[in-house]
Amino acid sequence: MSIKTRLFIAFGVLVMLVLSISLIFVAYTYQARMLLDKSLLLSETLTSWREISLSYERQTRNVSYFIILNDSTEKDKFDEQLEPIQAKLKKINDSKEKEDFQAFYTKYMDMCKTMFSLSREKRFSYYEDSIMPLEKQAQKDVIKVIDDYYALLNSYEATVKNVSRRNAIISISFGLIAVLVGVILGIVTFMAIWVPLTALIKGTQEIGEGNLDYHITVNPNNEMGKLALSFNKMVDNLRKLQLQIVQMDIGQLAGGVAHEINNPLTGVLGQAQLLMDKLPKDDPSVIHLQRIEQAAQRCRKIVRALLDFAREKNYIFQPTNIETLINETLNFCETEMRSSNIEVSKIIPLKLPLVKGSPSHIQQVFLNIINNSIHAMMPNGWGKLTIEVKINNSMMDVSFRDTGIGIKKENVGHVFDPFFTTKDIGKGTGLGLTVSYGIIQKHNGKVIAKSEGEGKGSEFVIRLPI
Amino acid sequence: MKTIFIIEDDPDVSLLIKDVFEANKVIATFFSSSALALKEIKKQRPDIIIMDLMMPNISGFEVCQYIRADLKLKDILIMVITGYDSPKMRKEIFSYGIDDYLPKPFDYRIFMEKVNRLLK
Numbered sequence: 001m002s003i004k005t006r007l008f009i010a011f012g013v014l015v016m017l018v019l020s021i022s023l024i025f026v027a028y029t030y031q032a033r034m035l036l037d038k039s040l041l042l043s044e045t046l047t048s049w050r051e052i053s054l055s056y057e058r059q060t061r062n063v064s065y066f067i068i069l070n071d072s073t074e075k076d077k078f079d080e081q082l083e084p085i086q087a088k089l090k091k092i093n094d095s096k097e098k099e100d101f102q103a104f105y106t107k108y109m110d111m112c113k114t115m116f117s118l119s120r121e122k123r124f125s126y127y128e129d130s131i132m133p134l135e136k137q138a139q140k141d142v143i144k145v146i147d148d149y150y151a152l153l154n155s156y157e158a159t160v161k162n163v164s165r166r167n168a169i170i171s172i173s174f175g176l177i178a179v180l181v182g183v184i185l186g187i188v189t190f191m192a193i194w195v196p197l198t199a200l201i202k203g204t205q206e207i208g209e210g211n212l213d214y215h216i217t218v219n220p221n222n223e224m225g226k227l228a229l230s231f232n233k234m235v236d237n238l239r240k241l242q243l244q245i246v247q248m249d250i251g252q253l254a255g256g257v258a259h260e261i262n263n264p265l266t267g268v269l270g271q272a273q274l275l276m277d278k279l280p281k282d283d284p285s286v287i288h289l290q291r292i293e294q295a296a297q298r299c300r301k302i303v304r305a306l307l308d309f310a311r312e313k314n315y316i317f318q319p320t321n322i323e324t325l326i327n328e329t330l331n332f333c334e335t336e337m338r339s340s341n342i343e344v345s346k347i348i349p350l351k352l353p354l355v356k357g358s359p360s361h362i363q364q365v366f367l368n369i370i371n372n373s374i375h376a377m378m379p380n381g382w383g384k385l386t387i388e389v390k391i392n393n394s395m396m397d398v399s400f401r402d403t404g405i406g407i408k409k410e411n412v413g414h415v416f417d418p419f420f421t422t423k424d425i426g427k428g429t430g431l432g433l434t435v436s437y438g439i440i441q442k443h444n445g446k447v448i449a450k451s452e453g454e455g456k457g458s459e460f461v462i463r464l465p466i
Numbered sequence: 467m468k469t470i471f472i473i474e475d476d477p478d479v480s481l482l483i484k485d486v487f488e489a490n491k492v493i494a495t496f497f498s499s500s501a502l503a504l505k506e507i508k509k510q511r512p513d514i515i516i517m518d519l520m521m522p523n524i525s526g527f528e529v530c531q532y533i534r535a536d537l538k539l540k541d542i543l544i545m546v547i548t549g550y551d552s553p554k555m556r557k558e559i560f561s562y563g564i565d566d567y568l569p570k571p572f573d574y575r576i577f578m579e580k581v582n583r584l585l586k
Contacts (some may be wrong), residue, residue, distance in 0.1 A: 255550065259520055261549075265570070266478060266479075267479060269571045270485075270574040271573070273575070274489060274574060299571075307551065
């Protein structure tokens, strides 16, 4: 999965979580408010009913006192209660109880008015027959309404408590889930970036130190992989460019140097030889002349290597049998190998496919590598060179493994650099592997140098497309 | 007695050839400039010319072309000695119709072998 997708998903999930938590909180707040409004309304209604009940009770008492005492002030007191009761009733929302009570109360008021207008004797009987049963029933009804509201209010309070507890639990759980999801997403995203980033940092350090053969390996499915691929490509191009620059500059330089040096060198070499031939064999000066001749020969070799390196030889690509080339190259080096006590073992599969290449150039590469191996094994007085050919997909790997002195870790990245040599002065020009590298690149192949370290042998793998 | 012209602008090389010839009792005329040599070539028509390739003004290639194009001179034996040695160069110089070729720096014994072959 690409890092962009990962980041998008992580960010999206977090936004969704935050949004859902906010929504839950909004919903909870709304719910709590609704519950509170309702319980307020309930308690208001309850209060109204209680006040109605009280006023009504007072009225019934007034009625009783009026009948018993015949005191007209009681009648006034009775009338005083009418308005508050009606006002309270108005406040209460419409309901069946309200309707019933209103119906009853209108009737009750009418009956009371009738009673008030009656003579004192008749009042009692009228009250006892008509008003009292109704009055008692109404009182009971109102008390029941009040009780019902009480119960309702209590149950509401219980609901509010339950809801707030539930809300708290859900909020905490969601919060914990959000933290957990955040942590997991963070770790996943961090790993997706950090792991390839470390590989990239290590790679850039290696390459920065000049190891242009280092390849950064990163899971190639995401942006980091693409970055690593581009980086590797850049390094490949850099190496190609380096080689081109070296070949270009040295090509021009070598031409001039060859001409300028070869002329005086002809004099040095020729005059020394001439003098040597003139002197008697046992003349003490002969040894010095031999040394002059040797030094001149070395100069000649260096100039020749420079010219070989600089010269763009004609490449003729044709189906090439690698096994034949290996055998031919080994024949060239047979004497040297025998004298250095080097054993060769070949692991070559039967029916090796042909490679499209320039045989003389590939042979030059093999010769350079085998020569290097021989030189690396010489100091030990013995050695083993294993040449192994493997087919991987559409590539052929030709590996040369020796038991020689190996390559120092810090030098592995520099073995293909021009003029890099660890051989004794006069033994190597430092151009063999640079030339080999250029040749294999012309074949769209690769040369890989490996060594476990000094004294642990080395391996060169030539990878050629089939 | 065959006449030999040496055209070489480098004093080290011409000195060596002089010394080698002296030791081997070969007589030759030395030129340090190709222009001067060409004048004498037309006048004296030597049998053998041994010359460098890279020379100022008139190069060995041009000297070669001139000689091979001239009916009177075209049979002169030419041997080239050069500091630029490459298969491409050899191919090119042999296409001018030279008789022998020796890259510098050379072993004077090989050089003498080649001269003796031309002298026969």
